[in-house]
Amino acid sequence: MATEQSARSFRERFDTKCQELFSAKGLNSFYFSNEQYLEIINSVKSAKEAKSKTTLQYRRLKRFDLCSVSGVEKLIAPLSSSETTIKYYVTNDEMFDILHETHLAVGHGGKHRMEKECKKKYKNITQEVIKLYLRLCEPCQKKLKSAKKGIVVKPLVSTEMNSRCQVDLIDMQSNPDGDFKFIMVYQDHLTKFVQLRALTSKRAVEVAYKLLDIFCIFGAPSILQSDNGREFANHVIEELCSMWSGLKIVHGKPRHSQSQGSVERANQDVQNMLMTWMNDENCKRWSEGLKFVQ
Template identity: 50%
Template sequence: MPGKLCFVKPGTNVIYVSESELFEVLQTVHKDTGHGGHCQRKKVVKSHALVTNPILSEDFNSRCQVDLIDFQSQPDREFRFIMVYQDHLTKFIQLRPLKTKQAKEVAEVLYKIFAIFGAPAILHSDNGREFVNATIEQLKDRWHGCHLVRGKPRHSQSQGSVERANQDVEQKLRC
């Protein structure tokens, strides 16, 4: 094996290896210990990663995502929640304070957002009760062409873009 033996203290030898020889020496030592190029204890781990198709948006307001951030632990007077409304293509975010997360209040705030920009072709939300009820359905009926889509239960990755925005907003506001 390449390298130099030198005396460090009684009973110990140290091998000095140049950087260019390091990989070859480590590989040789690994094979010489009986591993044969791989570790016997380590088994191949099969990947079970989800194969997802990215959500593509072609125009402003074609798909928007909405979610709520719970600020009950740090309310600002009577406001205990923040609505995060994000355009999927531009990542443009609107924040609106909410006193509660009851469907009626959520629908009123969404209505105000729609009055400014128009309703999106697709409104993507999670499965929270504030988004899954008759009040939100009535809002959708007022704005023809607005289709409601809900993410998978307990699967925040389907709301990835707005969830990331939530983290950024929380980080800035909780300082």
């Protein structure tokens, strides 16, 4: 399969770059080959057993401890009395799988997100390795290129839930799921709460119909805006008003400097998470995946 192939070459590219990094760092660094890892395990063991310990042995025990995971000895950071979660040292060979799994789990999250996740469980996944990984992740690189730089985002203050909401469509025509070809992303500006629906078309009737479902549960906004164009928004509002005669709703200008931040991020997050879900489940039915992303 194409995805497996690209995952393999991704690993190869990562390993090559890592080799350069690891060999430049030498011994006693944060990076361990399988051999070095076993050596340290053995030296920690003998340091623990030694009745009178050398300075070096004290230093070893300050940095390393052992723990057995289903019969296999693992190198961990010593737990202080207040700590409860074990942090593992990993070998160079294990790096890629851990980074890849973590990265997909956080929906192609960036540097800070990755660092935070890795730190929870691992002791020696460094910033350098994370950066190296991210530079090689193709979806992330594409995302960076398409990101608009230098937009100053001023938050728009909404004081009531539903006062201002935004509806956008993500075009999935190149990757349809049965009859479904669009994703409707509906966001309340105040709460940032996002609702997702799969659509078969971008016709205003269909969009309005799905919106009506949401309005009937959460209430209707007084202002509806869209980045899909004024005409689109106007048509949707017309349809809505014909379905719900008492509805009072106007079209708000999507003033870009203000609205774009969180909404664009939401649309991008949705796409990333959906892609991750399809990869993980090996399933192309994104209309199903939407429910989990939601």
